[in-house]
Amino acid sequence: MRAYDDITELIGDTPLLRLDAAVHGIERLRLFAKLESHNPFGSVKDRAAWGMIRDDLPELRGRGFLEASSGNTAKALRVLGARHGIGLRAVTNRIKVDEVRDTLRLLGTEIVELPGLSECPDPTAPDDVAAVIAATMAREPGKWYHASQYTNERNVEAHYRGTGREIRDALAGSGIDRVDYVIGGLGTTGSTRGTATALAEHNPGLRTVGVVSARGDFIPGIRSETEMWDVGLFQPDFYHRIVAVAAEHAVSATLLLAHRYGVLAGPTSGAAYAAALDVLRPAAAGLRPGDPDLVAVLIVCDRLEPYLSYLRARRPELFDDPSRPAPPHPAELAAVPRLTPEHLDELDRARRITVVDTRGAMAYRVAHIPGSINLRDDLLGGFTPDQLPFCRSRPLVFVCPVGRVSQHFAALTRRAGYDAYSLAGGIAAWRDAGLPLERRR
Numbered sequence: 001m002r003a004y005d006d007i008t009e010l011i012g013d014t015p016l017l018r019l020d021a022a023v024h025g026i027e028r029l030r031l032f033a034k035l036e037s038h039n040p041f042g043s044v045k046d047r048a049a050w051g052m053i054r055d056d057l058p059e060l061r062g063r064g065f066l067e068a069s070s071g072n073t074a075k076a077l078r079v080l081g082a083r084h085g086i087g088l089r090a091v092t093n094r095i096k097v098d099e100v101r102d103t104l105r106l107l108g109t110e111i112v113e114l115p116g117l118s119e120c121p122d123p124t125a126p127d128d129v130a131a132v133i134a135a136t137m138a139r140e141p142g143k144w145y146h147a148s149q150y151t152n153e154r155n156v157e158a159h160y161r162g163t164g165r166e167i168r169d170a171l172a173g174s175g176i177d178r179v180d181y182v183i184g185g186l187g188t189t190g191s192t193r194g195t196a197t198a199l200a201e202h203n204p205g206l207r208t209v210g211v212v213s214a215r216g217d218f219i220p221g222i223r224s225e226t227e228m229w230d231v232g233l234f235q236p237d238f239y240h241r242i243v244a245v246a247a248e249h250a251v252s253a254t255l256l257l258a259h260r261y262g263v264l265a266g267p268t269s270g271a272a273y274a275a276a277l278d279v280l281r282p283a284a285a286g287l288r289p290g291d292p293d294l295v296a297v298l299i300v301c302d303r304l305e306p307y308l309s310y311l312r313a314r315r316p317e318l319f320d321d322p323s324r325p326a327p328p329h330p331a332e333l334a335a336v337p338r339l340t341p342e343h344l345d346e347l348d349r350a351r352r353i354t355v356v357d358t359r360g361a362m363a364y365r366v367a368h369i370p371g372s373i374n375l376r377d378d379l380l381g382g383f384t385p386d387q388l389p390f391c392r393s394r395p396l397v398f399v400c401p402v403g404r405v406s407q408h409f410a411a412l413t414r415r416a417g418y419d420a421y422s423l424a425g426g427i428a429a430w431r432d433a434g435l436p437l438e439r440r441r
Contacts, residue, residue: 049076051158151232155190164198184299328411
């Protein structure tokens with residue numbers, strides 16, 4: 001051990017842990033976890049943030065960072081910048097985990113939350129994060145430095161020069177000269193692309209597996225299947241396979257990592273572990289006699305503690321909180337009646353109904369269905385069945401951006417005995433149907 005002179009010297013050189021085969025149960029597989037959670041600010045994004053700004057720091061005094069981030073990248077940029085008098089404005093469509101928002105505020109981050117559907121760039125939307133950042137920089141030229149994690153190749157390079165090299169050197173010290181699989185969650189895609197590119201130089205047959213959340217699910221830190229196409233660094237042909245993981249499977253795998261391996265990882269890593277088992281079990285079973293055992297590396301991108309509220313919402317029984325309702329099961333979701341915008345408009349004209357908009361306050365102010373009330377999804381999720389503030393004599397229609405969150409809450413309220421519906425396609429479908437929207441100033 002040695003003493004370090006600067007916190008940035010602790011970024012990288014994270015441990016590589018062999019995961020016990022007795023736990024994962026896959027014969028002829030050597031599975032390793034690259035513990036990026038051991039970086040000084042707690043995540044894989046420490047490398048990307050430092051890699052994107054390091055060379056430009058001497059020129060940044062008096063300016064501020066402006067970044068599309070709702071979590072770990074913002075945290076790393078804020079800590080790194082604060083030491084040099086550089087502030088951070090984090091622009092995002094929604095911070096969905098309370099601990100993440102609280103941490104950023106504690107560190108002095110200016111947070112701008114917008115009403116869009118995704119924080120990935122969509123230049124066609126005037127309220128999109130990318131459009132707001134571009135307008136801000138044009139309005140105040142020279143004031144802001146935009147690292148642009150979704151498009152900056154330095155993000156990839158940080159992992160090519162760091163993460164991939166470290167894995168190769170650590171395995172070489174154990175007598176292993178190749179990696180067959182790299183598995184990691186897809187956010188900006190920098191960690192998987194950079195790491196796999198470095199390792200493929202020593203094994204051209206390397207297979208890279210990207211992990212996303214299942215359509216309609218939310219797993220902090222990774223994109224859904226539909227959101228990935230908006231990420232500038234994303235190269236779909238780079239990946240041999242992209243696996244979609246349901247949130248419930250990610251949570252179960254997160255708990256397995258903690259209980260059986262002692263790895264306190266966030267749900268993104270849980271999703272990657274669940275995908276790894278699905279991919280590697282048949283791959284190992286297909287080995288022929290004489291083939292070498294498979295070697296695979298799983299990227300553990302951050303720690304468990306910032307996601308306790310996320311886990312509590314999905315598995316309340318783990319926190320001895322039986323008052324919180326269990327999430328709806330697939331049959332309940334399938335039973336939810338889904339109204340088209342036209343049907344909702346007809347129902348609203350024909351009888352007294354309650355339309356509940358579950359989006360954030362800013363999104364609601366920008367545009368909402370006339371007469372709807374705003375009850376944000378994270379607040380709504382905190383009610384027990386006997387606390388729901390709705391009249392049972394009126395039908396309930398839940399509305400969200402695209403119709404997925406609303407289906408969840410309609411299922412829960414139907415379980416509690418309400419006549420509840422979900423708006424199919426969400427506020428986007430209502431807008432596309434040309435139906436009226438109100439704006440609250």
